[in-house]
Amino acid sequence: MKLDVNVLRYLSKDDFRVLTAVEMGMRNHEIVPSELVDRIAGLKHGGTYKVLKNLLKYKLLHHDRSKYDGFRLTYLGYDFLAIKTLVNRGVFTGVGRQIGVGKESDIFEVAQEDGTILAMKLHRLGRTSFRAVKSKRDYLRHRSSFSWLYLSRLAALKEFAFMKALQEHDFPVPKAIDCNRHCVIMSLVQGYPMVQVKQLQNPETVFEKIIGIVVRLAEHGLIHCDFNEFNIMIDDEEKITMIDFPQMVSVSHQNAQMYFDRDIECIFKFFRKRFNMTFQEDRDDDDTEVEVDENSRPSFYDITKDANALDRELEASGFTKKEQNDLDKFIEGGLEKSTDSDEDEESDDEEQTFESNEERNLNEMNSLQLQEENRSDEVEAEVELDDNEKSE
Ligand code: ADP
Ligand code: MG
Structure with a gap:
């Protein structure tokens, strides 16, 4: 996804006011009627309509006339709101090149005033899994856009909470810097994803370190659930950093052992092959060079686990039980079965649950966001981007 942040430069105070008005309207409308946007934005002399045109031109909004004349945010529009908020908070001053495209995220470099480079992860839940469902289901077509924003925000919040908690327990994770909407700002990890590494100086040491992380996570009550060569970064000193936490589950989850074994198996498989x-x-292959003791494969049942840790960490971060359930429902759907699988009764049920959850969300959406937007300085202030970001 293209993120042309130069556009930010050309957006005025009024542009952001109207963009924010659409976001606020989306708390209880999937498509926000134009008059409502106008009322919330409160610009004089029909100014809203001119601004709406401008925002459409930059693809920050989507115009929908199927039921009535209205607008919804695009992901790009949501990106800009988050970026502007974080810039106004002084978290960073400019956006640089894209450094990663995950399954359900885009990662960019961002620069602080003093030149420090950080990583910005924009969550895009639904980009892969939900879209497949959506294309089959007309009745979800309009409802879904709201959910993307809501679920992506929850994913960011959960990831941020875990990054902080894991860091406090001395796990090798990026440093969590800040979080807004669907966007997480963290330290930039040196090195590369393991998947790009062809050779290691000490494969056994690295292997044991990685398996040790999975075990220690379980001792702390957590299972990563996507622990593989794409989510493990390694630098030239063969130092490991683990990333990507929105799908983590508790060791008390009903499928905990399966997830744990799968994380372990991913590592075994990768080290075997690579x-x-x-x-x-x-x-059968005892002629190859490196050999590791069979005790290396840890058993889930032998680990002394703290089963309430996940709930505690999330509660401490302000993540409600309901939010946790909403997010889990979505993510676990993707974890357990292929999204391309043919329609069956079961998936029908799942969608029904999903939709009724969404219904409830409409009224409860986003108290954090509310506080955010009501702080007038954030709506008023201008974004300042560093000129030398232009070339990116
Ligand atoms: P997804 O959930 O979409 O898989 P990830 O968090 O795994 O997203 O990030 C996708 C890719 O972006 C990673 O494989 C990695 O290459 C890069 N990346 C993510 N976070 C960082 C970071 N903090 N520093 C450097 N690169 C990162
Ligand atoms: Mg990943």
Whole structure:
């Protein structure tokens, strides 16, 4: 997804006021009627309509006339609101190049005033999994846009909360800097995703370190659930950093053992294939170079686990039980089964649940966001971007 932040430069105070008005309207409308946008924005002399045109031109809004004349935010519009808020808070001053495209996120470099480079993760839940469902279901077509924003915001909030908590427990994770809407700002990890590494100096040491992280996570009550070569970064000193936490579950989850075993198996498989490691359990290939003791495969049941840790961490971060359920429902759907699978009764049920949850969300959406927008300085202030970001 293209994020042309130069556009930010050309957006006026009124543009942001109207964009914010659409966002506020989306708390209880999937498509916000033009008159409502105008009323919330409160610009004089029909100014709103001129601004709406401008925002459409930059694809920050989507115009929908199917039922009535109205607008909704696009992801780009949501990006700009988050970026502007964070810039106004002084978290960073400019957006640089894109450094990652995840399954459900876009990652960019951002620069602070003193030149420090950070990583910005924009969550895009629904980009893959939900879209597949959406295309089959007409009745979800309009409702879905609201959910994307809501779920992406929850994913960011959960990721931010975990990053902080894991860091406090000395896990090797990026430093959590700030969070707004669907956007998480964290330290930039040096190195590369493991998937790009062809050779290691000490594969056994790295392997043991990585398995040790999975075990220690479980001791702390957590399972990563997507622990693989894409979500493990490694630098030239072979220092490991784990990333990507929105799908983490508690060791008390009903499928905990399966998720745990799967995380472990991903690592075994990768080290076997990529670095020719063999384990005692691979009886047939004992001619390869490296061998690791069979005890290396940890058993979920042998680990002493703190089963309430996840709930505690999330509660401490202000993440409500309801938000946790909403997000889990969505993410676990993606974790457990392929989204391309053919329609069956079960998936029908899932969608029904999803939609009725969404219904409830309409009224409860986003108290954080509300506070955010009501702070007038954030609506009024201008975005200042560093000129030398232009070339990116
Ligand atoms: P997704 O949930 O979409 O998989 P990830 O958090 O795994 O997103 O990020 C996608 C990619 O972006 C990673 O594989 C990595 O290459 C890069 N990335 C993510 N976070 C950072 C970071 N803090 N520093 C450097 N690169 C990062
Ligand atoms: Mg990832």
